[in-house]
Amino acid sequence: MGVNVSASIQNEARPVHGTDTSDASWSARCTSPTEFNCGEPGCAYVLHSPVEYEHHYNSSHVHVCSACGQSLPSERVLELHISETHDPFFKVLNLRQPMYECFIEGCALKFMAENDRRQHLVVTHQYSSNCLDL
Numbered sequence: 394m395g396v397n398v399s400a401s402i403q404n405e406a407r408p409v410h411g412t413d414t415s416d417a418s419w420s421a422r423c424t425s426p427t428e429f430n431c432g433e434p435g436c437a438y439v440l441h442s443p444v445e446y447e448h449h450y451n452s453s454h455v456h457v458c459s460a461c462g463q464s465l466p467s468e469r470v471l472e473l474h475i476s477e478t479h480d481p482f483f484k485v486l487n488l489r490q491p492m493y494e495c496f497i498e499g500c501a502l503k504f505m506a507e508n509d510r511r512q513h514l515v516v517t518h519q520y521s522s523n524c525l526d527l
């Protein structure tokens with residue numbers, strides 16, 4: 394018997410597509426399929442899934458007082474709310490010195506009464522008074 398394996402294995406050199414530059418756009422498409430922005434005013438946070446969004450929102454945009462359940466617009470206002478509303482020493486101290494701090498970070502003014510601060514926020518920081526019904 395003769396050797397029946399025909400030597401048809403050809404070592405033909407195939408053209409190499411190594412110079413294709415479509416790689417960059419391919420990986421860009423693959424790494425960011427569902428990026429979206431948080432959407433809250435002043436927040437540039439980029440999210441990738443609804444779960445991530447919920448976690449981010451709850452930790453960054455919801456400030457709930459653990460004592461009374463009231464939600465406040467910012468971390469700073471929440472802190473002020475806690476000391477003004479739930480700190481028994483607050484009103485005692487306020488008899489001797491102004492304790493109501495301005496809501497605006499970096500504004501060092503303090504007031505003897507909540508109404509004085511309210512007026513200051515409206516006049517100086519252009520708060521609308523219905524924003525202040527905390």
Ligand SMILES: [Zn+2]
Pocket residue numbers: 431432433436437438449450453454
């Ligand atoms: Zn956000």
Ligand SMILES: [Zn+2]
Pocket residue numbers: 458459460461462463474475478479
């Ligand atoms: Zn509270």
Ligand SMILES: [Zn+2]
Pocket residue numbers: 495496497500501502513514517518
């Ligand atoms: Zn102020």
